[in-house]
Amino acid sequence: MPTPRTEIDAAPFVRLSAVTKRFGAASPALDAIEGVILGGRITGLVGPDGAGKTTLIRLMTGLMLADEGTVEVLGYDTRRDPGAIQAAIGYMPQRFGLYEDLTVQENLDLYADLRGLPKTERGRTFAELLEFTDLARFTARLAGKLSGGMKQKLGLACALLRKPRLLLLDEPGVGVDPISRRDLWKMVENLTAEGIGVVWSTAYLEEAEACDHVFLLNQGRLLFSGPPQEMTGRVEDRVFRLSGVDGRRRDRLARLLDQDGVIDGVIQGEAIRLVMKPGLPPPTLGTDDGAAPARASVTPPRFEDAFVDMLGGGPGGRSRLAETQRAFTEEAGRPVIEARGLTKRFGDFTAADSITFDIPRGEIFGLLGPNGAGKSTTFKMLCGLLKPSAGEGRVAGFDLRRDAAEARNRLGYMAQKFSLYGDLNVIQNLNFFAGVYGLSGARKRERIDLMTEIFDFRSIHDMSAKDLPLGLKQRLALASAVLHEPEVLFLDEPTSGVDPITRREFWTHINGLVEKGVTVLVTTHFMDEAEYCDRISLIYRGRSIALGSPDEMKARVASNDLPDPTMEDAFVALVQDSEAKEAA
Amino acid sequence: MWWTRLKALIVKELLAVLRDPKGRTVLIGPPILQLLVFSYAATLEVKNVDLIVLNRDHGHWSQEIIQQIGGSPTFRSVTLAASPAEVRFALDTQRVLAAVEIGPTFSRDIEAGRPAEVQVILDGRRSNASQIVSGYVGRIVGAVAAETPAGKRAASDLIQVEARNWFNPNLTFQWFMVPNLVASIALLIGLIVTALSVARERELGTFDQLIVSPLRTHEILLGKLIPPMMIGLFHITIYILAAVFVFGVPLRGSLLLLYGSAIFYLAAVVGLGLFISALSMTQQQAILGAFLFMVPAMLLSGFATPIENMPSWLQPVTLINPLRYFLVIVKGVFLKDIPLAEVVRQTLPLCLIAIVTLSSAAWLFRRRLE
Amino acid sequence: MNVMRKLDLKPERAGRARRFAALVRKESYQVVRDPSSILIAFVLPMILLFLFGYGVSLDTTRTRVALVIEEATPLTRDLAASFEASRYFSVVNGRDRREFEDDLVLGRVRGILVVPASFTADHAAGRHPTVQVIVDGSDPNTANFVQNYAQGTVANWERQRASEGRSPPPAIAADQRFWFNPELTSRNFLVPGSIAIVMTLVGTLLTSLVVAREWERGTMEAMMATPVSAAELLAGKLLPYFILGLTSMTLCVLIAVFLFGVPFRGSIAALYALSATFLMPALGQGLLISAATKNQFLASQLALISAFLPAFLLSGFLFEINSMPTVIQWITYIVPARYLIPSLQTVFLAGDIWPMFARSIAVMFLIGCIFFALAARSTKKRIG
8 A cells, every 4th residue: 555645745756748769750649748756666658569668668768859849857857967867767678678698696787787886885785685586596597597577577676776766667467477577566566665766667457556556558548547546547447347247248248238328348358348428327137048137236446447448449249250150060079189198308307297178169268377387388288389308299189299280270360569570561361371272262362351351451551560550460360360261279378568448349259250260379467458358377387277268266365354356366365375276 | 112201301391391481481582582683793803993184294105005094884974183192092992993103204215116114003901802903904905005116016925815705705704703693602502401401490399290100210311401402402593594594604514414423512502401400509509500511611612712812721720611612613614514424523622521521410310309 | 756867877987897798698608508509619710720720722833734745765764754843743744645635534634745846856956846735725824833833844844944954044043032931731721811801701690690580589679678788799799709709710820830830920919919809890791780680590691692702702712803804803802801801911920010900800809890880779778
């Protein structure tokens, strides 16, 4: 909790007036940003990738200059006195700014020297920071050999060496497991108690809720500035949770989204979460298809609800993609994806340890876990990128060892950040994927035309994929993955960093496809994405520590203190549980 | 079905190289640079030589020698020195490549029919040029000697060495260099394009995408091999055109033979590139790897210096260098019209190298997938 | 805030020294731990040195030639013996030139020396006796050598006969001497030259790679957001690679002298003065490249094209600058290796010739200053 303080001692640490920054001729990366950042609190810079968060932080460090407007940090103008600013701030860039071939201690020494930390204070400061970051045991380890969470803590320690007055953290949460992220957050909160100003940039909207003050950026524009409660207040009493929707909740959601008055809706475990227009009651789900009526209850709003509301609501519920997709009908009970004791060893390190699960047709199954936990290894074994050291995997009934090529013909693969050939244009990418999946002639033309139409590629067909905005890249990646109407879809971190509207559109398509019998395996470290899944396997340190539906997971950790845990709460609790068991 | 997949892959590879500014730079920059620099600058001919003369003789014959040297197109300047110290200084500081010292009795000796002597001092630090200049000076001195009374008398006794240059009558250096370049550009391009193609995909993460597609490993391999070979053939063609139409190198042999063996050569090169690519994780490593292979390959190919000049224990190493064989073929086809049997004899090793590199690249490639 | 400013000004000098030391230490750790640094600074130099020590030899010792004696007489046998004894030729004997024409086409011999049937008769009668040399013009350099050596061998043979009184002495004898390298061992000038190329690799290629790597990995940004000044950053980069360049050079010199037996007639002081000055433009160019590209891939390409190739081709190392077209000769004036290579060859083979070194050092220093000025200008403490 932020410590209460009076407004008088809170002289602005950063003053942004009409700050505009352009790169090239495209629309500005930052457009006339105004605002004030105060000391002693955590200020969140929130927004999807490409919103302008990193640019804004770089402007505050004085490493980059605004094209228009002024940035004043700790009373100095960034244009005139960057040196004075740099002497007084701590900055942790993305990827933490560590030298990977230096040890933890060498990194600390380097930054201590660069920041001019007096020799006499070193012993105490190092001890304090190592204790604070829990890195004392690893001082001799190369920074490159640390886990994401440990790197992040070391990065923070380096930025804190000479207690800065203003701490700038650029996406400190990326690639870090929720437990480390919580640890970090606690550390940073302690700092604010000493009057240090903290700027924390993030694409995770749930992190925004914990900040004292939020700058919400989207496409270079400042959409909102204020306490997050003010933001969520916009949709107070308009957010409903529809429970008891049973089996067909995806279909229900699709129809709900097309109703008037529904601004936004997402799947949340077994339930549907809806944001309504002001003053409208939640729709009563008709019993026309014989299903039991759903129960609607008001639920506390989240930052994301308000964000989507502010952007004018999510897309409709129809997926043209799914409508044109042929249906896969149930066959005699055989699961579409099977993992039987999948194990992968690299030397004496076991990256995945006897992972077992089945995925029936038409289910979305999630592999959830922090980076490096083994979810990617498991995922890669199942789509044939890695040979398992032991165990077996089957996809669409084909053994991955013997009939890998047959299996691959039936699966579609999408890794959001890495799917496309950046130097090829949109049509060339589609042509390529059509070709490698063996589409030719009229069928190829027909499918490509269809994708062009559904995803509206016509106006951008000759743009190189690497120049597309993130949202379009994501659409193109999806289009490429489903061109050949796969039975199974493998999605690797499909929507991290994407703006919420694009994410909803994406999931609308996926939900539609699943209704047609497509089976989906998704990896994510993104708690929101986990909520879309029917079932989740929680992977931690190479093992599956929990398997079940999101609601079951949450129920398992619910307690009197935490009656309605979030997915992240569940994750953290389950991991701590597993660690406790292991220690015992 | 397999053809549809392979075609898609080949088209994609070509597009990826041609649309990527880096790729285009690789395709256009080095070839032009190489053609210009090598064919014009990298010459072992010796021209524009500076020479100093210390002439202590006051007669006619020393003047004759100096004038003949001055008049030769090889020499740019002839400076007269006043003292041996000046000669020494000029040689020491490399102001001149050679010095000629003529003694005080030179003309008198000649007139008297006594054997006369000139001293030629050459800079051994630049021994290649020095040797050639020494030949030139020797010939000029010989020509002057033939004019002397004694020389005239002995002229009919003197043995004349009559030189005839086959294949390249005027010893035009470009006739040698440009065919060499045809072979080396294919090495350069084939190696770099292949080495980069896998490394690029690995770096960008799209390689996984290929592996999860129904493409089989051998199809991916073929898809990675054929485009660089096509690009290599394209460059070979451009260079051949430049050789014939810009540099006027005679093309005496059969183009068919040249292209026939070029395919095996390119296969060997591309196999090597793929091998390097499979070993490297990043594009930068691939470039360094290609570089690490290319420098020795160029130097140990017979391009710069004949293989027979190398120590005998080093010569066998050149046997695994594909450039060595193709150089013989290109130069042979261009200038000598070598017979089919010889082309085959040189192509067989290329074939062997291609089989070894391709299969080991394929092996490494498969192993990396697992 | 004013208080803080004052505090920072006072220990400025001590702080600067400590920051600098920290940067140098960091860089040194990285050099030791990064395999590509070791590769470029030590393995590649060894390979180059080895290639130029053994592989590339411009000495045409023992060129294979065919010797066709169309009529065997004591005279032609005597001449043939002197060809066979020549250390430049490895001779295959024959009676008819047609036997060897195919060998010439196939490159099995580099030339055919023909002593015609009429030679003995012409010699006796003073009717312009002729020896024909047919050479393989497809390699003009070797062709030239074969011609020259054939001529030389014949001239020697005549001189020999003259001294024995069997034929008149030549009117003018050209006494040729090669200073500094009388045996004309090409290794003696190639190895010192390749040391310049090694220093180009360390100075330009490696430096541009490591700076570009800092940009790529985002550590440059983190550095810049500390109180380090741009000058300190640059200097902290340069010193380790300067030392590494000199280390690598020293290693090469030791190998050159003790393994390859290249004479070293100059002074160590001259060697280090020249090398140290050369590293200025080399490092400056490396910095400039990395500041301009900020990308390891592009940096390596640019470094190879703009530094390595010119050092190789446009420096007089292998090819005579004087023989190049004028435009290219102008370009060579900005290639720092052009000044280093002749000076290094001189230090090894000739000794200390300071007038030459002074000029080289002055020009390299000047080019170095220009590169540094450009690099400093493009390495402001700013991103994008």
